[in-house]
Amino acid sequence: MKTNQQLTIGLFGFGVVGEGLYKVLQQTPSLNASIKKICIKNYGKKRNAPATLFTTDKNDLLLDHDINVIVEVIDDADAAFEIVSTALQNGKDVVSASKKMIAAHLIELLELQQITGQSFLYESAACASIPVIRNLEEYYDNDLLHSIKAIVNGSTNYILTKIFAEGLKFKDALLLAQQSGFAESNPQLDVDGYDAVNKWTFLLTHAYGITDAPENILFHGIQNIHARDAETATARKQEIKLVAQAQKLKNGRVAAFVLPQFINCDDHLAFVKNEYNGVVIESGFADKQFFYGKGAGSFPTASAVLSDISALRYGYKYEYKKLYHHQPHELAGDFYLKVYISTEEIPLLPKEQFCWIDEWHIASDRKYVHGVIAYSTLLKNSWWKERGVSLILFPDPIIEEIETKKIKQRSLELAGLEKV
């Protein structure tokens, strides 16, 4: 069982993570792993590694019989999928950091693992240095997960921290994030929530056996958060975070989404500042647990890749226990969310889409409402994502059931208020 096999690595990508991994491997000779070849897009740049290591031909790696491990840390999701699927089919184990690719091709990748029997590990793809996948797979495999709540995107958390801790404007905070290397030059993937929902897609597989595509998961980023929203939060002694959340409902299904959320100052996630990530797991037996660590950066990511490489020496595979050994869970569609929505134009809000509105504030230059809205309504409509409209969830935002009577009554109240 313990083979401690020699690992000969073919590495795709030599950006910050690839180079970080190269350095890290040089510092850990005990690992019994060496990089034989590195595939890059073009020879243009000067690289901090011997020129003989590099090639631009992927087949120099994928068809090399000596190479038994492919490590893939490139930016291009389509190219990454081709590399990963070919490598698995060619009998190589694969370590990947491409969250977008994994989320987009989840079903195919699950099948490929079953067909080929090869290992496909990607701890670095979610929360970088926090061993969240490994712990969900190994440690919580028999525990009842009530909920999992996480900050999985370091860039947006860095921006929000700067807005709250230093009073920066969104634009300036974003610029600072870019200058500090915590946001890409094209930050849309992070800021608009795509990166977070991609990660959430496969974390839901490990946590609950859910294999839905990212398109089926309700999400939005922080791009519409306004200075007034931050002020509102501060006045309530709260912060705003981009929170990925999943919670098992009484009906056995799982409510899951990635949305901005008000966070109380004593919440575990309030502890997570700057580019850090954090995961709070509530389970039947272990109670509440909190994992915290760097979610971005070359070394934290390289460290997670290294941990996967290390696990390959002993033939480690994800078992996807919640998917294959248990009855997998389904995404819930029939629940409600407590929302705050601010905008400049309250009259334009489609009030008929709310179950009810508890409060509205129109006495300021930015107007906002508190109300309850069905998850399915948000999934089907996009007005709340439009520029100038900012939707933020309240803490503990999920309402499982609402009596129809109550909705009707509240609607009447709402109509009455409107007349006033």
Place this chain on the structure above:
Amino acid sequence: MKTNQQLTIGLFGFGVVGEGLYKVLQQTPSLNASIKKICIKNYGKKRNAPATLFTTDKNDLLLDHDINVIVEVIDDADAAFEIVSTALQNGKDVVSASKKMIAAHLIELLELQQITGQSFLYESAACASIPVIRNLEEYYDNDLLHSIKAIVNGSTNYILTKIFAEGLKFKDALLLAQQSGFAESNPQLDVDGYDAVNKWTFLLTHAYGITDAPENILFHGIQNIHARDAETATARKQEIKLVAQAQKLKNGRVAAFVLPQFINCDDHLAFVKNEYNGVVIESGFADKQFFYGKGAGSFPTASAVLSDISALRYGYKYEYKKLYHHQPHELAGDFYLKVYISTEEIPLLPKEQFCWIDEWHIASDRKYVHGVIAYSTLLKNSWWKERGVSLILFPDPIIEEIETKKIKQRSLELAGLEKV
């Protein structure tokens, strides 16, 4: 490799943890594990399980060929060692929660694992529900651990939290801890630091390959902490925690101890309140990570035991990589600590044992000094543990090197001050 073998369990002990485990196992049929027999000390009490399960004869479990796993959650360390060693020698895998036994018999247990080839798992013995051993073994096996700092004892942390958050006196806080089930009726093992140093003993094995006995590790509990010390801390916006710490020094050795420590309010460990435990790991690649969860209680402990049982299905063993695959580290003896010592009788402090004293405060009914003292001095002397004397470390307490000149000069200053 993946055998998913049927586990037939012999359980020793049916206290809160044993009963918790019994309940938890009943709720997780997917585990393919069942308890065949439970050994208890006497039949006296009424038990919440079928009477036919119970026996008072340990050989009913240890000699039963059907039973392939012994789970041991009893209080008596000597009896526990006999059970564990016999079980391993009889070809059974063992899961244990007995930190005291593991710390006291560490070397023998390491040998027994090597000789018998059986698995011996004890995740529940340190930090209960936090998977700290598994992560040190699997996730940090190739990373350079700069330091590990932890709150590993829930009882003392509960008491200290009540002292700081609610202004309780030590005695009242202890009583409350006992009433809430977070401290034993005989709390000395917890309060005096024995429990914490026992856990630290084998955590050091997994973190650094250190196999020293608990007697070789400098430790003290919270029994001498005085209300004035708490006031001093509060005035500095700090708290006092019982902190287990280990740090790799420049000379390659590891400074390790368990002592009360002032904790800044922005320190990760300040987040750890009441009966919770927390572990902060600083490593070369993953940077700073923080694990937090319940460190005590029947279900959190049972959950960790369950996780070990689950891992046995696939033949999981600790590899003690830092001990066997790397050059194991040695405990350092040649470093210095920044200390605060309060007492009613400053003149009785052996000033010649300090490297120097920075400050002394004698204007209150309780006097205290700030100074630097050699680790080896503390290890060799016990005056600082005596009733009425309270030693608390400052944050970042370790000084690796001190110029002899500086010690001399400071001593002269000290002598001068004394004349004044």
